[in-house]
Amino acid sequence: MQKLLEQSLDWVDARYPVKKVWDEHLAKYYAPKNFNFLYYFGSLALVILVIQIVSGIFLTMHYKPDANMAFASVEYIMRDVEWGWLIRYMHSTGASFFFIVVYMHMYRGLIYGSYRGPRELLWIVGMVIFVTLMAEAFMGYLLPWGNMSYWGAQVIISLFGAIPFIGDWLAEFIRGDFVIADATLNRFFALHVAALPLVLVGLVFAHLVALHKVGSNNPDGIEIKQNKGPDGIPVDGIPFHPYYTVKDIMATVFFLILFAAVMFFVPELGGWFLEHDNFMPANVLQTPPEIVPLWYFTPYYSILRATTTDMIYVLYGVTVAMAILTVISVKDIRAKGATVVVAAVVLVALNILQPKLWGVILMGSSLMVFFGLPWLDRSPVKSIRYRGWMFKTALTIFIVSFFVLGFLGTQPATGLNTRIAMVGTVLYFLFFLLMPWYTTFDKTKPLPERVTE
Amino acid sequence: MSDDGVNHTRRRLIGLTAGMGAVGGAFVAWPFLASWVPSARAKAAGAPVEINISKLEPGQMLSVEWRGQPAWILNRTPEMLDKLPGMVDLIVDPDSLESIQPDYAKNKTRSIKEQYLVLIGICTHLGCVPLTKLKPGLAEGMEADWRGGFFCPCHGSKFDLAGRVYKNVPAPTNLVVPPYHFATDTLIVVGVDPSMSIHGAEGAKNMNKKMKENLSGSKG
Amino acid sequence: MIKKIIIVLLLSVPALGLAAGNNLKLDSVDIDLSDKASLQRGARTFINYCLSCHSAGYMRYNRMGKDLGISDELVSGNLLFAADKIGDLMKAVMPAEDAKKAFGTVPPDLTLVTRSRGPEWFYTYMRSFYRDESSASGWNNVVFPDVAMPHVLYSWQGEQRAIFKEHEGRRVFDRFEVGSSGSMSEEVYTDTMRDLTNFMVYLGEPAKLVRYRIGTYVIIFLLIFLFVAYLLKKEFWKDVH
The missing domain is CATH 1.20.5 (Single alpha-helices involved in coiled-coils or other helix-helix interfaces)
Structure with missing residues (x-):
């Protein structure tokens, strides 16, 4: 029996690199031994991806992407399909958990400097996954065809209308109609269930390839590959399998407990995971009293809404200040010149373009700045453990701004709320814009030779 | 790493975890597979159909839809019924031993009441709907020795006036008789066995008195 | 630290999206889906009264019967006014066009009303109709001002008048005054509406019974x-x- 098994494996291995892949990516992939709980979120993201794909496939078997039938088909799933409610809640809970997990995964990368060289591409692929995931979630949210689905999509797609000259045409092009309509639903359905999942799976594969090329970072932010034993194995590395497989199994089960708790007991989570207004069918004639995106979009939504005429003056100030700071700091005269030119262009653009468009630009930029992290960070160390007070302060301010913006995104845009959101937006961006300076001047602690417990 | 030979604790724990995982996996698979069974909507659409046969003259046939299939009700004339015993030599399974029908229709006429034949109008070969050729001989474009029955145009299967399949045709078994019963003398319900009838006295017995009070309150 | 922030944020907005409209305080209602008798009484009220004009178009009669422990015979015999078959969806008795003529708008489907507006809203709404001669129907509601719906159950509850007061320059609701009493005492009417609300919560999500x-x-x-x-x-x- 044992022999037959080995022979079959050899037969396959001669034709397909089973052992090689197994060794390279599991049994002989050496990961730092000092991972803490924040390192679970990568594996958990993979778990959620599988949950979403499987539950999603089964939902498409009963769902109807038709403006006249979509809402009813969701209720059909909730009532008439055997266990349909479970599959639907699995998918809706999974959507929110996906973002929780991905945000934690990004936070991990942020505090331990996982974006720094040689992991720039790993970080960039990850950011592309994040942006794709947002598109995936946005399109998926239209499918239940509830009133919030409808108006949320209406508002976000109208943003494209802010782009000069082609905006209105573009918004119409995306919708395939003059308002959100059946055509929009149909194409979003196609993108949500086929196109974007394919892209996501491909990107996740690329993310893993990049990770296994450069190796995992760790909470100390030192490279374990620089300290190898006589056998060529990093002294601080342990094989991913079995050590991290068993650890990840444990984490996954723990995670599933939280997941099940929400899915079975509070699937709406007080309106945070499933919004109350979305239990009314889409109504072209009646906008909900407050259009609130789901929680994972609210920080960006807040930035969008904070960008009023007043914000333009703030942006003048920020632009001028950043230009002065850059001109003082850079030595190269051409760089000084380029800075002045860029700042001048921005100032002119601030004068010409509408605040509405700047809202869109800022919202887009708030995601795009993440791509620049590997080059904005000038610190000699990667991990927060060896950084000084400046980075820690900046990070804290950033995290607080992120949460405040997220919270304000769920609240009515009153005068005071908008003011706070403006401050939050500026602080959010300053974390990135000032990073080259505070990471340069920050006092760092000496790095250890070996990873610490 | 202290792997001296086989580590039994490890083996046991691996087995246990794998077992838990397998059980968990099966639990998760269940709702997904179960979501494929006919939904409440499909069941509602496939609910029993009631057919009033008071206007169905002898020699006439009615076709109604039941679970998306044609259900036929044929009021056979005495002449038609007389022909049935004489068909035995031409028929594969004259006693309906191999075919699908409720026990109460497993008889010479394949029906509850001799006169009324209830059939699913789907050929047992590959699922076409057979043509109705009730009249014998050349009258309906069949051959001269045709004795009346059903003819499947797809592959030439022939059935007699009790839905029994002829020898030497592709269809393997007699046409299916669905569950049905007579709610009244002139009302056939297709889809419900006589024993399960909610019109019978059986159902009424189950009425819970308390429940009835809750439901039948005055209209204000 | 992050977790603490999340918890604080989650706790600070328990009922997102519900606060829409006026700032009227909604009454809390005791929802107990294990109380089958209450659900059955609620079902009776709903089907006998609400379903005349409103639909519950995502719900099937036989599903309700099964979940609430009502046999198919009883459902067919006592509750099946607007449908032929026990497996049918709960459509309104009154055709939509007629309703539009009568009320100026099609009465909304009520299957999910407690999910979109909340059980408290529904419970308070059903008890907040008052006489208002200036409105087309002769009725108004403090929870849903200028609602097109008349007080269908007024023969049960009787008539009440709403007393408003000035508050920071605005006219706000103060309290109800009993006009004429109906066939039910206030207590019985409140209980009846509690049963109805209980049923509506079930109606919004039948899976709640098992999940x-x-x-x-x-x-x-x-x-x-x-x-x-x-x-x-x-x-x-x-x-x-």
């Missing part, structure tokens, strides 16, 4: 699994120094 129980089993299973997985992890990580 807590299944969830408990799932979590117990996962806790055992977690324990085993923890032992496995601990066993392997003995190696790592």
Whole structure:
């Protein structure tokens, strides 16, 4: 029996690199031994991806992407399909958990400097996954065809209308109609269930390839590959399998407990995971009293809404200040010149373009700045453990701004709320814009030779 | 790493975890597979159909839809019924031993009441709907020795006036008789066995008195 | 630290999206889906009265019967006014066009009303109609001002008048005054509306009857699994120094 098994494996291995892949990516992939709980979120993201794909496939078997039938088909799933409610809640809970997990995964990368060289591409692929995931979630949210689905999509797609000259045409092009309509639903359905999942799976594969090329970072932010034993194995590395497989199994089960708790007991989570207004069918004639995106979009939504005429003056100030700071700091005269030119262009653009468009630009930029992290960070160390007070302060301010913006995104845009959101937006961006300076001047602690417990 | 030979604790724990995982996996698979069974909507659409046969003259046939299939009700004339015993030599399974029908229709006429034949109008070969050729001989474009029955145009299967399949045709078994019963003398319900009838006295017995009070309150 | 922030944020906005409209305080209502008798009474009220004009178009009669412990015969005999078959969806008795003529608008489907507006809203709304000669129907509602719906159950509740007061320059609702009493005492009417609300919560999500129980089993299973997985992890990580 044992022999037959080995022979079959050899037969396959001669034709397909089973052992090689197994060794390279599991049994002989050496990961730092000092991972803490924040390192679970990568594996958990993979778990959620599988949950979403499987539950999603089964939902498409009963769902109807038709403006006249979509809402009813969701209720059909909730009532008439055997266990349909479970599959639907699995998918809706999974959507929110996906973002929780991905945000934690990004936070991990942020505090331990996982974006720094040689992991720039790993970080960039990850950011592309994040942006794709947002598109995936946005399109998926239209499918239940509830009133919030409808108006949320209406508002976000109208943003494209802010782009000069082609905006209105573009918004119409995306919708395939003059308002959100059946055509929009149909194409979003196609993108949500086929196109974007394919892209996501491909990107996740690329993310893993990049990770296994450069190796995992760790909470100390030192490279374990620089300290190898006589056998060529990093002294601080342990094989991913079995050590991290068993650890990840444990984490996954723990995670599933939280997941099940929400899915079975509070699937709406007080309106945070499933919004109350979305239990009314889409109504072209009646906008909900407050259009609130789901929680994972609210920080960006807040930035969008904070960008009023007043914000333009703030942006003048920020632009001028950043230009002065850059001109003082850079030595190269051409760089000084380029800075002045860029700042001048921005100032002119601030004068010409509408605040509405700047809202869109800022919202887009708030995601795009993440791509620049590997080059904005000038610190000699990667991990927060060896950084000084400046980075820690900046990070804290950033995290607080992120949460405040997220919270304000769920609240009515009153005068005071908008003011706070403006401050939050500026602080959010300053974390990135000032990073080259505070990471340069920050006092760092000496790095250890070996990873610490 | 202290792997001296086989580590039994490890083996046991691996087995246990794998077992838990397998059980968990099966639990998760269940709702997904179960979501494929006919939904409440499909069941509602496939609910029993009631057919009033008071206007169905002898020699006439009615076709109604039941679970998306044609259900036929044929009021056979005495002449038609007389022909049935004489068909035995031409028929594969004259006693309906191999075919699908409720026990109460497993008889010479394949029906509850001799006169009324209830059939699913789907050929047992590959699922076409057979043509109705009730009249014998050349009258309906069949051959001269045709004795009346059903003819499947797809592959030439022939059935007699009790839905029994002829020898030497592709269809393997007699046409299916669905569950049905007579709610009244002139009302056939297709889809419900006589024993399960909610019109019978059986159902009424189950009425819970308390429940009835809750439901039948005055209209204000 | 992050977790604390999340918890604080989550707790600070318990009822997002519900606060729409006026700032009227909604009455809390005791929802108990295990109280089958209450659900059955609520079903009777709903089907006899609400379903005349409103639909519950995502719900099937036989599903309701099965969940509430009402036999098919009883549903067919006592509750099936607007449909032919026990497996049909709960459509309104009054055709939509007629309703539009009568009320100026099609009465909304009520299947999900407690999910979109909340049980408290529904419970308070049903008890907040008052006489208003200036409105087309002769009725108004403090929870839903200028609603097109008349007070259908006024013969039960009787008539009440709404007393408004000035508050910071605005006219706000103060209290109700009893006009004429109906066939039910206030207590009985309140209980009847509680039963109705209870039923409406069930109607919004029939799966609620089972998901807590299944969830408990799932979590117990996962806790055992977690324990085993923890032992496995601990066993392997003995190696790592």
